[in-house]
Amino acid sequence: MTRLENQPWLTAPATAAVFDALEAAGGLDCARFVGGSVRNALVGRPVDDFDIATRLKPEDSMAALKAAGIKVVPTGLAHGTVTAVSEKKPYEVTTLRKDVETDGRHAVVAFTDDWAEDAARRDFRLNALYADRTGAIFDPTGQGVDDALAGRVVFVGDANTRIEEDYLRILRFFRFFAWYGRAEPDPEGLAACAAHAEGLTRLSAERVSKELLKLLAAPDPRPSVHAMADAGVLTRLFPAVADLTAFDAIAQASDDPVLRLSALLPDDPAAVAGIAQGLRLPKVMEVRLVAAAYGPLDPATDAKTLRALTYRLGKQAVSDRSQRGAALSGDAAPALALIEDWPVPRMPVGGHDLAKLGLDPGPEHGRILKAFEAEWIAEDFPTDGHAERLRRLARP
Known part of the structure; x- marks a missing residue:
């Protein structure tokens, strides 16, 4: 039997307290x-999430944990999940389940005490791995350990059936391939994703965007994104994507998932x-993507122009556009250091300065200040001569 070795989290007092209680x-x-903790430990990846499967019903899990003095949060009772907080560490505890009904988005589940039934409803064989508190691994599909070690992402059972249960598994297939896959994607899984790509339109935007950003955060998402394109999945998300040349360059140059996403957009x-609004992305992300959509910046852009752009658009926007320009040209991006080190100045004058000149508040104030700002930027943000410039602009 395969066993996890040298995993401090297995024997940690917080872990022992949860298992003792259950x-x-x-x-x-x-x-x-x-799932993830077993898979990652097996392949030498960091473990940061702790999911526990149990034969206990959720109410029995809660009672047992509370009796042991462990804080319990009923995070998903309808699906059998509670969260135990032991020594400030969360452990998600879920009753073994089997699917009763699925519609491609949601599942109605029933509780079971059969480990094989629980494994049969999971997405991929490398995720259907279990380990007891001693580190002994249980592999109900018989191929999960081999898949994890070989870098294969293969659906549990029939790929078409798994996808029809939840169409998000199409994106999960490519996401897990981006993070764990080696060689080529599983042909059966790839064909099933292609056949059911239309089902992505039935999913909530939030689920799609969350999965997509996780995929783009992989160390090298390029093979997976190309596989999505070949399967007709990428154009279901971004119909305008015609060429992945820009994406390849930027994905290689930067590990920022938002910047990588910008390369898939027009x-x-x-x-x-x-x-961005259709994907229900956070507003700060939308603003960033929109700014990047003004196009890559030429790496040869002079410092004065870069400072003007940074003042008007912000450091993040200019950094993103500079990185895109550098990646596409194959050149370095000297602008990044300049942008990072430059303290963006504030507008040095305001209405109070116009009041000193005897001008009454009104629409004329706005015109004068706007003209002042344009000249100040054009002259590369001088630090003196402000009063004289205001007086000149304020003359009738």
């Missing part, structure tokens, strides 16, 4: 770690705003 109510082997600010 086993006191359900006996030995009533609880096992499942250089059309209005269109990008619509796409």
